[in-house]
Amino acid sequence: MSGPLLEINGLTMSFGGLVAVDGVDLSVNTGEIVGLIGPNGAGKTTVFNCISRFYEPQSGTIRFKERDITHARSHEIIRFGIARTFQNVELCRSMTTLENLLVGEHAVMRGGAIRDGLRLSRAPRCCCSTSRPPAPTTARARGSRT
Ligand SMILES: Nc1ncnc2c1ncn2[C@@H]1O[C@H](COP(=O)(O)OP(=O)(O)O)[C@@H](O)[C@H]1O
C-alpha cells in the first residue's frame, strides 16, 4: 500500500439547510494517531458517522487501504478493519464487565446459525436496548449519532 491508510476528500454532509461537514479533507497514514478537534457542533461526530457509514455523505470520497468505501454498507465497514466507539457508553447492567467487553467481539465471531441459536457462541448477546437519537429531519441516516 503506497497511499495513506485513510484518505478523505471533499466530504460534505448537510442536514436540511445546515451544512455540518463542508468539504473536509483528512489523511491518516499507517501507524499515525490523529485527533479531530473542534468546538461543539463543529461536525466531528458527523465525520465519524460518515466514515462508519451511519450517514450517507452528499459528496466527497472516503478511501481506506486504497479501497473506496464511500458507498460501502455500514455492516461491511468493520470487515474492512474499521471500528468505532460511541460517546455515550451504554453497558448491560445484568452482564459482567467481561461479558460487556465480549459484546464488542460479536462482529468477529464465527458462530453460525446453530451455535448462535443454541447460544453456544462465545460472546453473549446484549440484552439492553441501545438508545437511538431521532433520525435527521431531512438527511438520510443509517443509525445513531454520538
Ligand atoms: N442527525 C442529525 N440531524 C440533524 N442535525 C444534525 C444531526 N447530526 C448532527 N447534526 C448537526 O450537525 C452539526 C454538527 O454536529 P456534530 O457532528 O455532532 O458536531 P460535534 O461532534 O463536532 O460536536 C450540529 O449543528 C448538529 O446539530
Ligand SMILES: [Mg+2]
Ligand atoms: Mg460529537
